[in-house]
Amino acid sequence: MKTGKRTQTATNSKPKSRAYTPSSKEIVALYQQMLFIRRFEEHCDKAFRQDKIGGYLHLYIGQEALALGFIHHLRPEDRVLGHYRDHAYLLALGSDPNAVMAELYGKVTGLCRGKGGSMHMYDKARNFLGGYGIVGDVTGIGTGVAFAQKYQETGGVTLCFFGDGAMNAGLLHESLNIAGLWKLPVIYIVENNKYAMGTPVELHSAVTNLAQRGSVYGFPSKQIDGMDLFTVLDEAKAIIDHVREHQEPYFVEAITYRFVGHGAADITDPGSYRTREEVEQWRTRDPLTNLQAYLLKEQLATEADLKHWDEQARERVAQAARFADESPDPDPSELYKHVLVE
Numbered sequence: 265m266k267t268g269k270r271t272q273t274a275t276n277s278k279p280k281s282r283a284y285t286p287s288s289k290e291i292v293a294l295y296q297q298m299l300f301i302r303r304f305e306e307h308c309d310k311a312f313r314q315d316k317i318g319g320y321l322h323l324y325i326g327q328e329a330l331a332l333g334f335i336h337h338l339r340p341e342d343r344v345l346g347h348y349r350d351h352a353y354l355l356a357l358g359s360d361p362n363a364v365m366a367e368l369y370g371k372v373t374g375l376c377r378g379k380g381g382s383m384h385m386y387d388k389a390r391n392f393l394g395g396y397g398i399v400g401d402v403t404g405i406g407t408g409v410a411f412a413q414k415y416q417e418t419g420g421v422t423l424c425f426f427g428d429g430a431m432n433a434g435l436l437h438e439s440l441n442i443a444g445l446w447k448l449p450v451i452y453i454v455e456n457n458k459y460a461m462g463t464p465v466e467l468h469s470a471v472t473n474l475a476q477r478g479s480v481y482g483f484p485s486k487q488i489d490g491m492d493l494f495t496v497l498d499e500a501k502a503i504i505d506h507v508r509e510h511q512e513p514y515f516v517e518a519i520t521y522r523f524v525g526h527g528a529a530d531i532t533d534p535g536s537y538r539t540r541e542e543v544e545q546w547r548t549r550d551p552l553t554n555l556q557a558y559l560l561k562e563q564l565a566t567e568a569d570l571k572h573w574d575e576q577a578r579e580r581v582a583q584a585a586r587f588a589d590e591s592p593d594p595d596p597s598e599l600y601k602h603v604l605v606e
């Protein structure tokens with residue numbers, strides 16, 4: 265595999281010494297959440313090809329441990345923002361799957377009344393302050409949210425997720441600078457999945473160690489393994505606690521991988537810019553199948569449990585799809601509504 269300095273470490277092994285060790289109950293619940301997110305997005309891929317989902321669709325398949333591991337530790341005063349690959353954040357935060365699916369289907373019952381679509385979801389009630397389609401933009405908005413948290417003394421922290429491509433946006437560096445200067449409670453999480461569309465990190469970043477690039481603004485920066493749920497849970501707990509306690513930003517480079525194409529419309533993907541062997545090799549790090557193996561090995565679940573939970577997840581996804589299908593389109597009179605605060 266041509267990953268250069270990147271290493272693939274052994275799969276889900278329960279932690280030696282951890283800042284956070286989930287209980288058996290939590291592990292099972294997190295597995296069920298991850299399974300649901302995976303099945304939800306597999307359905308989205310199909311629905312996109314059936315023209316039920318319009319616009320664009322970016323899937324998070326392969327990267328789920330990252331959203332789940334960080335979001336697991338949040339409190340009601342915390343906020344989350346992400347880029348356009350945003351369904352998993354919402355589902356991890358507990359958004360109603362019917363409303364997420366309806367948004368994808370462009371229906372009035374969707375989270376944004378069918379006007380946001382896949383890339384521009386928003387769920388204030390669940391503290392998700394937006395998916396953003398313009399690469400890098402979320403860093404500016406997330407920094408502003410963290411400023412408000414500090415100014416209003418809410419005690420909250422902001423998680424700001426974006427891709428490796430955003431590392432080259434000017435706004436990101438302006439945001440990191442001001443966050444460092446003003447000591448804002450924001451955690452910048454670059455999901456380094458090796459590619460920005462079809463461009464490998466080695467061809468878009470003069471320095472490929474992104475944690476290093478995020479380390480020059482006067483606050484801590486670190487690289488973590490984003491494929492292993494236990495590692496993410498552990499690292500995320502320590503990082504979130506640090507930011508809350510010390511009131512300073514944190515930069516995280518999470519090494520991850522998407523198993524699907526950049527977007528559902530990219531039918532030539534993955535053959536055109538990465539080899540099948542590379543994808544297959546990363547599949548050995550699949551957070552879902554590795555967690556399944558862990559549950560069986562530790563006797564937290566039987567094969568029958570896994571089958572039952574899978575059926576449950578599929579049925580819940582089917583229910584969300586039925587809800588979306590049967591919901592009405594937004595009325596054309598709404599076209600200019602909800603654009604600005606009234």
Ligand SMILES: Cc1ncc(C[n+]2csc(CCOP(=O)(O)OP(=O)(O)O)c2C)c(N)n1
Pocket residue numbers: 349397398399400426427428429430455457459460461526
């Ligand atoms: C400012 C800007 N330039 C170009 C694009 C087109 N574009 C959409 S996604 C993308 C790649 C971003 O890759 P990355 O940040 O690594 O995120 P990933 O898709 O890998 O999650 C590009 C260039 C855009 N949306 N915004």
Ligand SMILES: [Mg+2]
Pocket residue numbers: 427428429455456457458459460461
């Ligand atoms: Mg990327």
